[in-house]
Structures are given as structure tokens and as C-alpha cells.
Amino acid sequence: MAEEMAMVESGRARRKFVKTQGRKKSSKKGKVMPSPHGQKKVKIDKKMKKLFRKRAREYNSDDEEDEAIVTAASETRRLASVTNKNNEEDDMESGDNQSEDEGAAAPLKTSNKNATGTNDHSSDDEGDDGNEIQPGITKFTEGCRAFKMAFRNIMKKSVPDDMLGPILSAHKKLVIEKLGEEQAEHNMKGEAKKEKQMLAEKGHVKPAQYLDSHEKFLISVATKGVVKLFNAVNKAQTAQKGLNPSRNKDAKEIRKRAKQAFFSELGKPSLPSTGTSTKINEGTGKVEDQQPAWAPLRDNYMLTSSRLKDWDKMPDKNVSDDFGRTSENSSSDED
């Protein structure tokens, strides 16, 4: 039992040992890698491998007649790997050289370095990648005649000048149908959009560049109104020119004048065709007869109810009079 146990233990130990060995190896590799050149190399190497593998695969799928070339490819791969190793070594050396160069910069050593460069496939001088791929590619392209022929055939073909372009023949109708459908759908969408737009813009009219007769008429009506108002304002303000209504003395004077005007107006026979604005003036004048000019001093300050309160009752006389005039001469009413 004890022996067995020992055996087991030893086995475990062995396993452990193996494992540790493996780990050690990996760790070693890791330790080796970290030099900057080495890392780069490894990366490129992987890429290379992928590339070559891909090429080989493609080649295999293309035609399986020439196996010799495949082997050749594999050989090249091996070769490439070998060269890579060499390169690594070279790089290490060159790195050393460079460091030395930096220190001394001796011409002898540089010549030495050049010599080593020429010795090793002259890969150091040009970029590493291009040089390494080169042999593989050349071989590959040389060997692939079928591809060349196929390409030439395709290029020779005269394509009919079709709107759809070259399509696999079986689906030609289907594609046409599909395109037609798409077009129809697009049209439908466009129409729907247009309709929506029309609905949204309903009533929206872009005015003409010129003034038509109707607009001119409207402008003349408005002008008449403005002129009437301005004239009334001038008439009222020339009378009280130089008087400040907020001053008590002037306010008295204004009131006096308004009274006079009011009584003189009473003496006259009623004229229905006086301006609307002047009429408003009279109305306010009446109020101002007994009360101070400044509004807050009046008794009914802020108590004046809006006219619209009893709008649906019988219209008062003032308003009806107003309308009589508006219908007559299309006058203005500024309120």
C-alpha cells in the first residue's frame, strides 16, 4: 500500500514536474519574447503564417492537380520560418551592433554590419515583410495559370448594354419585377407625402409680386383710416399745445377748453359725417368735464366695465350710430 501510495505520489510528482516544466518553458518563451525586436517578429510571423495558410487553402480549393506546388509552399513556409529565426538572430546582433555604434561609431564596425546584412538574404535593409513574402507570391502566381485564363475570359466577354447590368440569367425577370415594385412603392410614398403636404399647406397662398386692385383698395381704405385718425389727433393736440395734462394747472385749462368745445358742439346741428375719432374725443371730453384729467383721480377709475358685457342685449345708440357711418363711407374706428 505504502509503495502504491508512493508510486501514486511519484506519479503525481512526475506530472507536477512535467507541468512545471511546461510552464517553465512557456515562461522562458515569455522571458525571451519581451525584447522589442523579438515581439515584432512574432507578430509578423503570425500574420505570415495566416497569410500562407490562407493561400495554401485557396490554392487547394482552386485545383488539386499540382500537389508538388503545395509541398513547395510548405517548404517555403518552413524556409520562411527558418529565415525568420535567422532574422531574429540577425536583429539581435544588429541591435547589439547599433548599441555599440552609438557608443563608438567606428567605421569598421559599420562595414562589418553591412557585411552581415548582405550575408543574410539582404532582408535587413528593406522591410522584413515584403522580402519574406516575395518568394511565396512569385511561385504562387507563376503556378496559377487557370486563374489568369479565367480572368482573361471574363474580361473578353462583351456585356450587353443593359440598364440592370450583368446579372445571372435565371433571375433576370425577378430582378426586373423587384425593381418595378420598388419604383411603384417609391411613387406611392411620394404621392402620399405630396398629398399630406398639400393638406398641411391648404389655404396657404404665396402673394403676388405686384399689388392687384383688391390690395390697392384695401391699402387705400387703411390709409383713409390712418389719415382720419392722425388729423383728429392733430386737431386735438394743437388745441392743447404746450399744456401738460398731468399738471394740475394745465389740466384745468384743458378741461375748460373741452367744456367750451363741448358746448359749442351742442349748439351746432348734429353732423353725422364727422370722424369717428373725433367722436370718441367728445365722449371722453364729457367725462372729463367734471372729473380730473389724470385717470386714477377719477371716481370710476378701473370700474369701467367692458363693453362686451351686455353685447347680446340691444345695441346702444352710440354703437349703432357708429355703424351707420361705417357702412356709408367705410370709415375707421380706432379704439
Place this chain on the structure above:
Amino acid sequence: MRKNKHGFRKPFVMKKFKQPEEQPTVDPITGKKIPKSFVFSRGKIPASLKQLQMDLRKLMLPYTALSLREKKRNNLRDFLNVAGPMGVTHFFILSKTASSPYLRVATTPQGPTLTFKIHEYSLAADIARSQLHPRCPKDLFKNSALIVLSGFVRGDLPLQLTTNMFQNIFPTIDVKTVKLSTCQRILLLNYNKDTKLIDFRHYSIRLQPVGVSRRLRKLVQTHQVPDLRNLQDVSDFVTKAGYGSESEADEEAATITLSSDLGRVNRASTKSAVKLQEVGPRMTLQLIKIEKGLCAGEVLFSEYGNTGGKEKSDEMEGEEDAEGQKEGEHAEDSEDEDEDEELD
């Protein structure tokens, strides 16, 4: 080091937010209540109508909420709640159906409501585009517009109501105290008896001295050095008569004598011509309905026959129901929204 850093740092200053000036609710001189308005829309409206809404707001300046934001869930009651404390007296409500856009003009809080069908409309931008020299002086929208109503027939109750309504959408002007320089634009409503359509136009007012050649006027107005290349003598600039415009004949009717100076060009006791140029939105309206309440209540007038008929009342009830439901849903939100709007 640190001290240095701090030394170069820009001192932090609290930004003073300028409080918007409280607009008076009452005219300081005449003592009459100043009408204020909200212009908003109900339902989804297309971009051009949104623009029209903006134009209408500009037209109603300065006593309107220019940047009033409405949300989808705002109902009429929300606006009404805000309108009370802010002293808003009129609502302009734009809406759109499949057939045409509509404009409702209502007084708050009780109504009445006038519903207009907008047959045609042009935006301010369209009109500016159609003009050779669109005019927009800086202070055009600083004062409220004048209003001219013309062609409204006496005796027709709905029309009378319309005139009453529109007379009261702008502040009253006192003829004795008003400054003519504040009268910059005018709103014209012209009723056409035959077609029953109302033309809604918005013009800017410009005064020009009469009897002065165009060149001199321009020289005084713009203060720019005139082009004298083609003239033999400087005196030619003054004496040479420019070509008269076609509207010269009409001008005589449109001249006024000013009592006080108005700007640099228009002097007191000289004759000035009144020139109008269209700005702002242009609309052709048709009065189709009058309701007693605010977008609700008894139908007093309907363009399509049956006044206060069965169909209409049914419709109204339906609308009210819908409104009521909305209120129920958003009863909690409404207060918050009110605050939002006030902040805006």
C-alpha cells in the same frame, strides 16, 4: 503656485437676471383696461400654421405672450387659469381640420367665441419675399397696432359682435395724449358684403414729407453721401426734378399736417403723406360660428343654417365631454404647468 493660479482665476460673479418689466394692466393716462392676449393652437398644426401663429403673436405685441409654450396635454382650462392672474383678456386659437384651418377669437373668461374659417392666408415671410424693399424698423412692434374696421354692416348682429370684439383687442388710444410716433402699424379688417369674407391685413405706417424731391428726402433720411457723378453742378442735385411716381395723384388724399415733429424728416406744420406697406400675416376669414361661452355654450350664430340646432348642440356636448375627460386626467399636472408658463 497655487496662489498664482487662484490669482488669475476669473472672479465669480452672480449673474443678475433682468426681471421682465411688469406690463401695466391699466393705461396710466386714460385709465382704461389694457387688453392682453394669448395666441396658441389646439391640436396638431402644420409648420406653416405654426408660423402664422408666431406672426399673429407679433401682430398682437406688445401685450401678448410672444414665447408662450403649449404642450400637447395643455387643455383650454390651463390657459384660462393662467389668463386670470396675468390679466389676459383675449384668446386667439388656431386649429386645423382636414378641410381648412380655423381661427377662434374669444374673450376670457366668459366668452363669446367667434370662429373664423381661414380661407387663405399668407405669412409675414411670404409677404416680405414678395416685396422689393420689405420694411421693418426697429420699433415697429414696440407699440400696439391701430385697428381699422371697414364695411361692417349695421344691424347684422354677428357682424356687430365681430366689430365689438376687434375694437377691444387693442388698447384704447386717447386722441388728446397719444403720440403719433407710437402709431407704427395698423390692422385692417375689411368686410366684403357680397362674399361675406373678411380681409385681414397688417400694414406698417410711414410718413413722408410732401413736396420734397426723392433725392433730398433720401439725403436727409440716410445721411449718406449722394452720387454726384452724372451732374454738372451741385445745384443740379437740388433743382433737377426726379421722376414722379404713379401714386403721386393719390397722395393728396393721404396727406396730413402734423402738429409736432415726428422723426428727423417730418417736421411740425409741414405736410406729410401717409404711406402704408404691408407687413405681417394676411388672411381671408369667414365668420362661421359664434358661441356664447368660451369655446362652448349656446351657439348664437352659425353660417351653416340651423342656429342652435340639434347637431351643433350635440357636437358641443361631445367636445365638452372630451374636455372634461382631459381635465380629469391631468388635474394634478395643471398647476405645475401653470407655473411653467408663467416662467416662460
